[in-house]
Amino acid sequence: MIMQASFSLAVREIVRFLRQKNRVIGALATPVIFWFLLGSGVGRSLASSGIRERADYLTYFFPGIVLLIILFTAIFSTVSVIEDRREGFLQGVLVAPDGRSAILFGKLIGGTLLAVFQALIVVLIAPYTDYHPDARVLMYLVAMIALLAVGLTALGFLFAWPMDSTQGFHALINLFFVPLWFLSGALFPASGAAEWIRTLMRFNPLSYGHDALAGLLATRPGMPLPLDLSHDFSIVIASTLLLVMACALQVSRRS
Amino acid sequence: MAGSSLCAVQADGVGYSYGRKRVLENIDLRLEEGGMFCVLGPNGSGKTTLFKLISTIFALQDGEISVAGRSLRQFPTPVRRKIGVLFQNPAVDMKLTVRENLRYHGNLYGLETYDLEKRINKNLEALGVENRGGEMVESLSGGLRRRVEIAKVLLTRPSILLMDEPTTGLDPAIRSELWSIISGIRNSRKLSVLFTTHLLEEAEPADEIMLLDQGHSVASGKVSELRSSLGKEYVRIGTYQPKKLAARIRKEGEIEVTVEPAAVKVVPLRGLAAPLAIRLWREYSKEATSVTLCRPTLEDLFLQKTGRLWSSTPGEI
Numbered sequence: 001m002i003m004q005a006s007f008s009l010a011v012r013e014i015v016r017f018l019r020q021k022n023r024v025i026g027a028l029a030t031p032v033i034f035w036f037l038l039g040s041g042v043g044r045s046l047a048s049s050g051i052r053e054r055a056d057y058l059t060y061f062f063p064g065i066v067l068l069i070i071l072f073t074a075i076f077s078t079v080s081v082i083e084d085r086r087e088g089f090l091q092g093v094l095v096a097p098d099g100r101s102a103i104l105f106g107k108l109i110g111g112t113l114l115a116v117f118q119a120l121i122v123v124l125i126a127p128y129t130d131y132h133p134d135a136r137v138l139m140y141l142v143a144m145i146a147l148l149a150v151g152l153t154a155l156g157f158l159f160a161w162p163m164d165s166t167q168g169f170h171a172l173i174n175l176f177f178v179p180l181w182f183l184s185g186a187l188f189p190a191s192g193a194a195e196w197i198r199t200l201m202r203f204n205p206l207s208y209g210h211d212a213l214a215g216l217l218a219t220r221p222g223m224p225l226p227l228d229l230s231h232d233f234s235i236v237i238a239s240t241l242l243l244v245m246a247c248a249l250q251v252s253r254r255s
Numbered sequence: 256m257a258g259s260s261l262c263a264v265q266a267d268g269v270g271y272s273y274g275r276k277r278v279l280e281n282i283d284l285r286l287e288e289g290g291m292f293c294v295l296g297p298n299g300s301g302k303t304t305l306f307k308l309i310s311t312i313f314a315l316q317d318g319e320i321s322v323a324g325r326s327l328r329q330f331p332t333p334v335r336r337k338i339g340v341l342f343q344n345p346a347v348d349m350k351l352t353v354r355e356n357l358r359y360h361g362n363l364y365g366l367e368t369y370d371l372e373k374r375i376n377k378n379l380e381a382l383g384v385e386n387r388g389g390e391m392v393e394s395l396s397g398g399l400r401r402r403v404e405i406a407k408v409l410l411t412r413p414s415i416l417l418m419d420e421p422t423t424g425l426d427p428a429i430r431s432e433l434w435s436i437i438s439g440i441r442n443s444r445k446l447s448v449l450f451t452t453h454l455l456e457e458a459e460p461a462d463e464i465m466l467l468d469q470g471h472s473v474a475s476g477k478v479s480e481l482r483s484s485l486g487k488e489y490v491r492i493g494t495y496q497p498k499k500l501a502a503r504i505r506k507e508g509e510i511e512v513t514v515e516p517a518a519v520k521v522v523p524l525r526g527l528a529a530p531l532a533i534r535l536w537r538e539y540s541k542e543a544t545s546v547t548l549c550r551p552t553l554e555d556l557f558l559q560k561t562g563r564l565w566s567s568t569p570g571e572i
Contacts, residue, residue, distance in 0.1 A: 001365035008362030016350050092346025092407075095310050096363045097335045254314035255307075 002098045002105065009093070009106025010113065013077060017114055027073050028118055032125075035065035059130040063214040064186025067206065069122055070115045070148050071181055075173060077111035078156030082166050100251045104157065108244070111153030112146060119145045126217060134221040140229070141216050144236065148209045151240035154247050161250055184210040205239035208232040263288045263323060263415050263447035264309060270317035271304050278304050279470045282318070286415075286449050286463075291441065293458040294451040295553065296467030297565065302451035303343065305467070306419040309449065310340045323414060336364075339413030343420045345404050349393035353384060353403050356392060357410060364411045371410070378406035382436065398429035402436070409440065416441070418450035422457065434460070455553045455565065466557060473560040478553070485551035485559060488528035490521045490535055493545035500542050504535070516564070 017023055039058035081103075084090040093099040123141060126133060133141060155177075163169055183197070184206035190198050201207045212233065215226030226232075264286040271279040279301045286292040296302045307313040309320055311331045320327045323337040340346075347356045354375060361371035379385040382402040392400060401421065408416070421437070422430040434457070441448055450461075458464050458478070465475040474481055494500045494517065501512045501519045510531070513520040523531045528548055536546040554565045 004365055005363045008359050012348065012351065012355075012359055015355070016348070019350055087349065088342060088344035088346045089348050090346075091312060091342050091344075092340070092360070093363060094312055095335055095338065095340045097332045097365075099335075099363065102363060254312070 002101050005096070005098060005102035006105035006109055009102055010109035013080065013107065013110025014113060016080065017077070017110075023076075027069070027076065027114075028121065031065050031069045031072060032122065034068065035061055039065075060189075061186070062126065062129045062131065063210055063217050064181075064184070066119050066122055066145070066213055066217075067148070067184060067186050067210050068181055069119045070145060071152055071177060071206075073115040073118050074111045074149050074152035075156040075177055077114055078107060078153060078160040079166055079169055081107060081157060081160040082163050082169055085164060086166075101248075104247055104251050107157055108150055108153050108247075111156070112149040115149035115153070116142065116146050119149070131217040132220060133217060137216050137219050137221075137225075140225065141213065144209065144212045144216065144233070147233070147236050147240050148206075151205070151209075151236065151243050154240065154243035157247050158243065158250060161247070180204060180206055183207070185214070186210055205235055208235040212236065261288050262286070262321070263290070264292070264320070264449055266305075266309070266318065266320045268318035269305070269308060269315070269320060271301075271308060271313070272316065277470060279308075282465075282467075282472050284465050284472075284475065286447055288447055289445055290462045291448045291460065292450075293461035293464040294449070294467055295455070295458040295464050296451070296453060298453055299469075300453075300467040301470040302453070302467055303419055306417065306451050310338065310417050310419075311335055336411070337414050339408035339411065339416045341404060341408055341416070341418040341421050343423050345400050347392050347400060347404055347407065350391070352389050352391055353379070353395070354388040356403065357407050360407045361410050366410070374410050375406075378409055381409075381440075382406040397425050398432065401425065401429075401433055405436065405440070409444070412444075413446070415447045415449070418448070420451055420453065422452070422454070430457075458553055464553070466553070466560065468557070468561050474556055481553070481556055482551045485555050486522065487551075489523070489549050489551070490528055490532045491515075491545075491547045491549050492519045492521065492535060492539065492543045493517060493547070494519060494542050495544065496542065500539065503542075504539070 035058070039061040042057055042061075081090070084093075084103075090103065093103050096102065120142070123133070123138075123145075159172055159176075160169055183201050183204045185201060190201045190207070193201065209232070212226075212229055215229060215232070219225060262285055264284070266282055266284045269279060269282040270277070282301075282305060284292065284294070294302050294305060304313070308315060308327075309322065311327060311334060315328050322334045325334050325337075327334055348359070351359070357375045357378070358371065361374065366374065375388075376385070379388055382405055384399060384402050384406065387395065387399065387403075392403060395403065416437075418437075422433055425433065437448070438460070440446065450457075452458060461478065463475065463477055464481070466473050492500065492504075497514045497517060497519050501514045504510070504519060504521060505512050509524045509526075511522040511524060513522075521531065521535065522528075532546055532548045536543065557563070557565045
């Protein structure tokens, strides 16, 4: 019954998402425009100073954009927790027999499916950069994207559950989630950063997600998988599990 | 207590605090199977908190509540299968169609597709919204949204219907229509109904009421018994100068006179109120704007129990 309820609520998330055209366009177009403008602009600036070429930076930035899409979609999908609470829908779910578990898993499944779907659409343009993932690499990519999506949806849920203001949640996104992405290696590699930044990046689970995405995308057909892939997967899996458990604990608590 | 088969909802010594603020104190209530119970109180009296405890949204702090013979503390999940809950703010998704809302609700309770579709059709028809199934809920009027919500809540065939101020925000005509729908459903489905309201007239049809004020139960019982406990009929004289008129009327003797805002209440200590009303009308027709023969009301009960007028309590925002 929990699965039926959870999937039903997940489908609801997707239906609501697709019915809000602005949300679809915003979620897809923003990171791509961000990638193109920032990648081109920063790349050209670096190229003019003789450090790096424009095309190289666009390629470097690409896994970070995939990560940003996952982050945006997953986190923004959990804004609906606050809307559901404010509009009254949530209370109807909370009085259902397994409502609390269903709302958690429904949001996790819904947010994850949306994030995976959108990230994969962007991965389709990978061949226009310097990346040419084959079927084997795609399989690992989907797995990592899904894991990151579950983890980030859970992280968003954890913050959204006690909140009653979407404005407050947006402030939190700027304050916490975006810096989390900055410190994942999406914008710059850890190797050239200051020591304290490197330390922060080491403790950021998204760094390992970014590392896995970058490593997998750079794997050419027939080449072996990146050596540290299992390490990256282990850390992302452990972080995701911890976050889901924290969410479960949070929703089980009644006022 | 918890095992009584004739009791749909029973609360004993229920108390609740938000942090240091005590909002409910020592509340007892008993809804008989098939009965209708009203928790009546002004805004801020603790009705919604009590409702959220009974509907399992809040965890119990003090006291015990049993629903359909099961303790809420020990068996919240089985209890949830027995109750249908109608909240003050509609718990429907505005971005979905009427039918989709019902479908998601049925899935939430694990209903199988074939059975669910049958129930959806039947309920939409029973609530008179069968032609609105494909419309977005946000495009419906407040009254229709309420009907959709009732159709949704009844999908799982609850034996107990809990409603928190179900007519909030609706105009009087729609309110009356909604109550006749609820009454019809109650009779046809043998439902036990517990509801809260701050509208005195909505409490009248209930079998029993509890009058809540500042977190305390100030009176409870059958409406007719509570009324008769207030005494007999009386006369209310409308006037622009209640104090002056009261002073004059007091001289009549064998009556009890109370000054009210723009009125004087006169209770006969001996004899009937009707002849007194006629006599007062004849004698004070110049000062009186109206003379009304009144039966004790729930408003009088509130005044007697709290020393405050119902109309002086905070209104609906």
